[in-house]
Amino acid sequence: MSLPPRPAPPVPPEPRESLRARLRRPWTLQARLMTAVIGMVAFILVMIGISTSAILSQVLYTNLDASVTETASGLQPRVVFQDTADEVLESGRFPTGTLLVMNSRSGYTAAVVADEGVRALSTDDLGQIVDSLRTADPTPTVDLPNLGEYLVRLYPTPGSDAVFLVGLPLSNVTGTIGAILTTVALVTAGGLLLLAVVIAVVIRLGLRPLRAVAETATRVASLRMEEGDISIDERVPADLVDEHTETGQVAAALNTLLDRVDASLTARQRNEELMRRFVADASHELRTPLASIRGFSELSLSAMRQAQDDESRQRTALAVETTEQSLERIQAQSLRMTTLVEDLLLLARLDEGQELVYGSVDLTRLAVEAVGDARPAGPDHSWTIDVPDTPVELAGDASRLHQVIANLLANARTHTPAGSVVNVSVAHEGAEAVLRVHDNGPGIDPSVASQLFERFARGDRSRDRKTGGTGLGLSIARAIVDAHRGTITVTSSPGDTTFEVRLPAKPADPAGAATA
Incomplete structure (x- = not known):
């Protein structure tokens, strides 16, 4: 009875890359360009928004101050004949939110024009207004609990040493500025988003030659170029090669480099083939005289041994003649081999610039x-x-x-x-x-x-x-x-x-x- 196979141990999951490691990783060129461009544009837009808001706020405050002065000119003749602030405001038509504080025979009184009509202010509100007047600000603002912030100004009462205070709410100014800032923020965010999309497309199209260069270089690097007949056919596509752009020049330079490397590899292969053929031819040329020398030397040795064993003069003379002919052939083949070797030596020295x-x-x-x-x-x-x-x-x-x-x-x-x-x-x-x-x-x-x-x-x-x-x-x-x-x-x-x-x-x- 065979035991069931043991299950393979589970493969542990690869550790996830930490956030710090991802942040330390070098950014791509596209990410750096987008960050730089979008950051600079965002900074410019924010500065424009802040400058515009500051200028507009100053203009609105100036207009509000002029409105306060205009309202005070309409109230100034009335405060002489009325005893309370609410009576003065009820005697004419004034903008909603107009604040009036006056000192009459009956003491300090304050009133405001509300949507439902003129409303007299409480003693606490009046005390807060009076306290705010003690500041050195030439155009003080008063924050009333139920009315909000007001821009107030003091004016003299005709025919007496008393003064009266006129104010208008700041809600219109702050509301306008808030609406403008919100609009600027939304437009800036939308513009930056659109800019990011456009820049991403433009950079991606502009970096296509670089990506093609990287892909071509990767394919070339995967080729085995140690030996054999090698031809590098990989090139950056012609439509991405443009001498008028930087990335196109890189692609053109890589194609030129690959052309020269391909030519060098072809020349190397041709030289290897020539060297193999040269060695084969040299071996053939040297083998023939060496074989002849060996054959004639063996023939001479055999004839000499036969002459030593045979006492016949005729065979001895024949052996001597055979030996002489063999030595002549050995000398001829030796001269031929010497000539060949000297010619090879001459070629080698000429290649080195000698001789x-x-x-x-x-x-x-x-x-x-x-x-x-x-x-x-x-x-x-x-x-x-x-x-x-x-x-x-x-x-x-x-x-x-x-x-x-x-x-x-x-x-x-x-x-x-x-x-x-x-x-x-x-x-x-x-x-x-x-x-x-x-x-x-x-x-x-x-x-x-x-x-x-x-x-x-x-x-x-x-x-x-x-x-x-x-x-x-x-x-x-x-x-x-x-x-x-x-x-x-x-x-x-x-x-x-x-x-x-x-x-x-x-x-x-x-x-x-x-x-x-």
């Missing part, structure tokens, strides 16, 4: 000497040369430049049939010395033309030693020309193949160069 001894070089003389050396090696070819009457001089390594011309002539001799015409020309064109090697052979296969100057490249795909060579001649020529800050190119079609070398030359007229 050049600069001096004054006459390119015309080098061409004549190279053609003279090529005629005995290719007697079945027709060799012609076209050089100017004046020397074409340049600063360079004479032996290495001679090697360039010799390699080009050897290439023409090897890959053209007997009877072909090979022409060498030298010219001074502007600030360059130009060497051209032309032949009327079958031309270069277009499939190998783009790789002609690569190492171990061959126009003949078969690795025949008579036609294919080691495949380093043209690559050495290009390395030497590049080291001289020149260029080497080839144009080819059936019956018309031309290798052109351009090198920085000395001025044709030394006097003209001196004046320049």
Whole structure:
């Protein structure tokens, strides 16, 4: 009987982030921009509301004070003939809320115009009013329990030393100011809310390129770029790239960076492929002479052992002859391998900027000497040369430049049939010395033309030693020309193949160069 499986322990919930931690978290650019803009606008609107309220309050108080003075001018003739304040107020039509305090024969009396008519004030209210008059405020206010705040002023009674007090309620002023402040607050709140929505939309649209940049960078970061054929196809969409905006410039800069990184990765992959092919070709080239050396050495050793065991003179002579031939083949293969290794070493040193001894070089003389050396090696070819009457001089390594011309002539001799015409020309064109090697052979296969100057490249795909060579001649020529800050190119079609070398030359007229 099997026991039931034990239930998995419950997964504890992830701890919630505290409020303090959330507040310490860096704000997004959108949040900072919205906070800054809305805060500044809110501050401006609040200051405008406060300033407007202060100015309006001052205006309303001034108007109320003028109304008090106007009401007092209407009451002044009446207080002489009436004994009480309520009788004075009942004798005319005065604004609702008008307060009158007067000192007559019957003593202090006070009354106010209410909605239901004139109402006399109590002794307590009168005492509070009298106490407020003792303040130094030129326009005192009185807070009556049942009437509210009043703005009061004292005026002299005509024909006597007595005074009377006239006041109007402050409720109209405070009500107006309160309504204005409420309106300003509501309008400000609504405007800020609308502003927040508009700013959020504008900022979100404005930051779209930055978000696209972040998303593109994230996708690129997720790619595995350690090895293999890698191509970065991720780019910021073209509609978000705008050189006239800051965010668009960031997007454009990222696209440019990705283009260069993609080109670098492509170049790296190509270099890796060239290196693998170079190692394979070098291994093949070295394997053949090493195998030959091993075979002939084993053959020589076997013949020598057989000669030691056999006392026959005839077999001894045969063994000696076999050993001699094997040693000759070993020497030939050793020389071939030595040449190959020296060529590889030369290419490596040229890549490092070494192996050049600069001096004054006459390119015309080098061409004549190279053609003279090529005629005995290719007697079945027709060799012609076209050089100017004046020397074409340049600063360079004479032996290495001679090697360039010799390699080009050897290439023409090897890959053209007997009877072909090979022409060498030298010219001074502007600030360059130009060497051209032309032949009327079958031309270069277009499939190998783009790789002609690569190492171990061959126009003949078969690795025949008579036609294919080691495949380093043209690559050495290009390395030497590049080291001289020149260029080497080839144009080819059936019956018309031309290798052109351009090198920085000395001025044709030394006097003209001196004046320049």
